[in-house]
Amino acid sequence: MNAPTSHQDAQQATDTGEALNSEQATSVAMQDTLLTPRFYTTDFEEMDRLDVTSVREDWDKLIAQMESDPNKNHFRKNEDWDKVDWDGMEPALRKEFIDFLISSCTAEFSGCVLYKEMKRRGTNPDVVQLFHLMARDEARHAGFINDALREAGIAVNLGFLTNKKKYTYFRPKFIYYATYLSEKIGYSRYITIFRHLEKNPEYRFHPIFKWFEEWCNDEFGHGEAFALLMRSDPKLTRGHNVLWIKFFLTAVYSTMYVRDHQRPLFHKALGVDPDWYGQTVFEKTSEITKQVFPITLDIDHPRWMKGLRGLQRASIKVAGGKKRGGISGTTQRLGGMAQAAFYFVSIYTIPSKKHEVPASSLLQPAY
Ligand SMILES: [Fe+2]
Numbered sequence: 358m359n360a361p362t363s364h365q366d367a368q369q370a371t372d373t374g375e376a377l378n379s380e381q382a383t384s385v386a387m388q389d390t391l392l393t394p395r396f397y398t399t400d401f402e403e404m405d406r407l408d409v410t411s412v413r414e415d416w417d418k419l420i421a422q423m424e425s426d427p428n429k430n431h432f433r434k435n436e437d438w439d440k441v442d443w444d445g446m447e448p449a450l451r452k453e454f455i456d457f458l459i460s461s462c463t464a465e466f467s468g469c470v471l472y473k474e475m476k477r478r479g480t481n482p483d484v485v486q487l488f489h490l491m492a493r494d495e496a497r498h499a500g501f502i503n504d505a506l507r508e509a510g511i512a513v514n515l516g517f518l519t520n521k522k523k524y525t526y527f528r529p530k531f532i533y534y535a536t537y538l539s540e541k542i543g544y545s546r547y548i549t550i551f552r553h554l555e556k557n558p559e560y561r562f563h564p565i566f567k568w569f570e571e572w573c574n575d576e577f578g579h580g581e582a583f584a585l586l587m588r589s590d591p592k593l594t595r596g597h598n599v600l601w602i603k604f605f606l607t608a609v610y611s612t613m614y615v616r617d618h619q620r621p622l623f624h625k626a627l628g629v630d631p632d633w634y635g636q637t638v639f640e641k642t643s644e645i646t647k648q649v650f651p652i653t654l655d656i657d658h659p660r661w662m663k664g665l666r667g668l669q670r671a672s673i674k675v676a677g678g679k680k681r682g683g684i685s686g687t688t689q690r691l692g693g694m695a696q697a698a699f700y701f702v703s704i705y706t707i708p709s710k711k712h713e714v715p716a717s718s719l720l721q722p723a724y
Pocket residue numbers: 465468494495498575576
């Protein structure tokens with residue numbers, strides 16, 4: 358296995374719109390910044406002590422559904438997989454789309470690595486079974502995206518990532534908040550694109566979008582599992598933990614907004630306005646998260662959009678400073694970081710909306 362080229366090479370290639378090779382793609386996937394998908398590790402022993410007795414009925418229903426494996430044969434190319442004209446694709450769009458695929462593949466694989474590790478270390482039969490089923494799905498998702506990338510002559514080296522990418526430690530409760538949200542927002546993202554392209558098929562510039570409906574049902578189910586895990590221990594969603602929930606909601610939503618705005622051509626090709634897309638995804642995610650979180654963010658507050666736009670400008674400043682280097686680059690980068698902190702605080706401090714959490718959390722994908 359060859360080590361990938363340095364991050365700088367990969368960054369350079371993506372900056373100039375040059376086609377990436379697999380080594381560079383793997384380097385892009387290796388990057389750890391605030392905005393790129395990370396790999397996580399946690400206190401697996403503490404997670405193994407989870408007790409789902411209080412949500413047993415819902416738990417058994419969900420596990421039975423996952424075990425029935427409705428998407429067993431879904432992640433295969435069939436006659437619906439139209440030929441993709443990678444060479445005919447406008448280079449700047451191709452660059453953004455490949456960046457989207459690499460980032461999605463890394464995010465899917467990040468779930469796979471975490472879930473597999475939990476399954477490997479666990480002794481609690483409920484925990485082992487759930488994480489086995491979720492790792493199965495995420496491996497399919499990551500593999501399917503990698504198949505799509507391979508047609509463009511690129512593959513993310515997943516084995517290399519497993520061994521060499523940095524792992525960020527999160528204590529179990531932060532894993533629940535972050536992973537629950539990433540599963541539910543993943544569902545909302547996939548289904549919003551799918552429904553939009555169902556109505557406007559002329560924008561479907563790649564066949565992978567046809568696979569999104571069944572795909573997002575997997576993510577929905579994973580989110581259900583984390584909702585039940587959190588409900589099995591009510592203090593996770595009470596008291597000072599509500600502030601943590603608000604923090605994760607704010608961080609996940611704003612990261613998505615900034616990242617999506619880094620791909621204007623990709624969204625244009627899909628016929629999607631990234632502001633509309635962001636708000637639609639946040640609305641759906643907020644509606645779903647009422648199943649377990651006692652608060653949602655007020656995304657209609659005047660400070661919300663203003664703050665997101667400020668964060669986006671700050672991220673451009675930080676990236677520009679990094680690229681520039683030297684003292685002036687560092688000054689620019691630090692200025693950008695201070696701006697980002699200011700806008701983050703300004704949206705974090707918007708009063709949240711409070712909700713009664715329903716007696717049972719189990720939901721079906723409804724969008
Ligand atoms: Fe997934």
